[in-house]
Amino acid sequence: MTAASTPKGERRRATLIEAAAQLLIEGGFDAVRHRAVAERAGLPLASTTYYFDSLEDLIMAAVEHGGRVELDRGRAQLAKLSTEHRDVDALVELVLDQMLGVDARFEVLLLRYERFVTTGRRPYLQPLMRSMQGEFHELLTEIFTRSGFPIDRKRLQQLIALVDGAIVNALIEVDPDPRAVARAMLHDALMRPGAAGRRE
Known part of the structure; x- marks a missing residue:
């Protein structure tokens, strides 16, 4: 088991994704940088390269996170729709x-x-x-x-x-x-x- 797949590692990775997703909303794609994400997440700068292979990998995770939140919200609305x-x-x-x-x-x-x-x-x-x-x-x-x-x-x-x-x-x-x-x-x-x- 790698450190990234431990419960602590998964929590840290999720925190970084959430931070990147927030930066995307606030400043667009140019706002998502290793240092900015780490600072927003309250984690060491090295954590962004430890949990993600590249900045592209981190951006893609953030985009997917935001998209999944929207789809989940939509599905919840649909489930209530007669x-x-x-x-x-x-x-x-x-x-x-x-x-x-x-x-x-x-x-x-x-x-x-x-x-x-x-x-x-x-x-x-x-x-x-x-x-x-x-x-x-x-x-x-x-x-x-x-x-x-x-x-x-x-x-x-x-x-x-x-x-x-x-x-x-x-x-x-x-x-x-x-x-x-x-x-x-x-x-x-x-x-x-x-x-x-x-x-x-």
């Missing part, structure tokens, strides 16, 4: 809760979209991001289905792209309200004739 016909307004709020979080901070939204852009520049993140995106799409598909709005993969991807674009544009406004912009955009898309599950 199967019933919902109106468009209720469905929109459920979808936005998944995409943006409930009362998400501005920094959390920025990190969500920074992860997507950064993945293009950091190929080592691509397999992880594709895997988590697949799980996220499954969650959204189930929410649509349970709400009486069955949706196929192509239409789901179109709606996600629409919302993502609206949010990114809203982030640069003087007084941004990304959720309000995304709410209006998604509502209009779902009300169009032929929209997913729309009852004419």
